Amino acid sequence: MLISAEGIVLRQRKIANNKRMIVIFTRQYGKLSAGTSINEKSRNKSALALRPFTYAEYDIFKGRESYSINSASVKKSYYSIGEDIERFMTASSFIEYLDKILPDEEAMPGLFDLALDFMESVARTNARPDTLLYAFIVKSLRMLGVMPELKCCVNCGKPLEAFGRSNDGKVPGRLKLFSVSSGGVICEECANREKSDPGALIYEPVFDIIDVFRYFSDKPISTFEKVSLKQGVSDMIRRILAEYTGRYLGADVLGKSNELEVQ
Numbered sequence: 734m735l736i737s738a739e740g741i742v743l744r745q746r747k748i749a750n751n752k753r754m755i756v757i758f759t760r761q762y763g764k765l766s767a768g769t770s771i772n773e774k775s776r777n778k779s780a781l782a783l784r785p786f787t788y789a790e791y792d793i794f795k796g797r798e799s800y801s802i803n804s805a806s807v808k809k810s811y812y813s814i815g816e817d818i819e820r821f822m823t824a825s826s827f828i829e830y831l832d833k834i835l836p837d838e839e840a841m842p843g844l845f846d847l848a849l850d851f852m853e854s855v856a857r858t859n860a861r862p863d864t865l866l867y868a869f870i871v872k873s874l875r876m877l878g879v880m881p882e883l884k885c886c887v888n889c890g891k892p893l894e895a896f897g898r899s900n901d902g903k904v905p906g907r908l909k910l911f912s913v914s915s916g917g918v919i920c921e922e923c924a925n926r927e928k929s930d931p932g933a934l935i936y937e938p939v940f941d942i943i944d945v946f947r948y949f950s951d952k953p954i955s956t957f958e959k960v961s962l963k964q965g966v967s968d969m970i971r972r973i974l975a976e977y978t979g980r981y982l983g984a985d986v987l988g989k990s991n992e993l994e995v996q
Contacts, residue, residue, distance in 0.1 A: 736792075738762055738765075738790070740789060740790075741758045741849075742783060743758055745783065754768055755802060758831055758845065759845070760840070761842075763836065769783070771804075778805070779802075779805045779806070785828065786810070789807050790806050811855075814855060819862055820858070826986045827852075829986045833982070833984035834873065834982050843876055847876070847954065850953070854954050858957075859959075860958060860960055867974060868952070868954055868957045871950050871974070874981075886920040887916055888912075888923035888927065889922070889923050909937055909938070910935055912936075913973065934980075972988075974987055
């Protein structure tokens with residue numbers, strides 16, 4: 734059976750008989766692994782569609798147990814990503830993250846559209862592109878059903894209102910601690926109990942973690958094209974997201990980069 738699908742290449746590797754195995758995130762069918770004999774080094778339209786950071790249409794033969802790419806045509810190439818080292822490294826982490834979190838052959842059109850939005854924005858931005866990646870990851874957590882608890886203490890369930898209000902009485906109280914091990918914001922009393930567990934992982938950011946996560950979650954990706962976070966804030970968000978995605982999705986693509994920065 735011949736199928737047609739829009740997709741983004743996640744990775745590829747050489748296999749026998751001068752063929753390649755291409756892993757593609759498609760809108761219609763989710764993540765597919767498909768073999769192809771198309772020569773990536775040639776200059777035809779099909780070859781260009783096998784390269785990184787390209788959005789393309791693929792004609793794929795679906796067999797009983799395998800897929801094979803017959804031809805492909807580029808819908809849009811985000812070649813400018815490869816012209817800047819920061820954009821390239823950020824987009825490479827984005828591709829690796831997608832490859833790790835996506836189940837095989839399960840359509841996720843919302844996440845696919847978000848991925849296209851990310852590629853559009855990272856190709857355009859003149860600010861530090863890591864903020865775009867943080868926003869994409871936080872948005873993906875909601876889509877995947879593993880968004881941190883932000884409305885109440887993740888352990889005792891007390892709502893934000895239980896922790897007081899601002900002097901004018903308008904702004905609800907804030908929980909300043911974030912527990913990766915429990916999966917959300919946490920009050921001091923629960924945090925003190927949790928710290929007795931050697932596996933506890935609790936952060937106390939210098940910024941409002943609730944506002945930051947909500948802002949990333951609620952605003953369009955394009956909002957962050959001109960946003961460059963302060964280095965200390967960026968480093969803390971990176972560490973929290975690295976630990977969180979590693980624990981709940983098995984997809985830490987930020988930790989290695991963070992270790993290189995610290996050394």
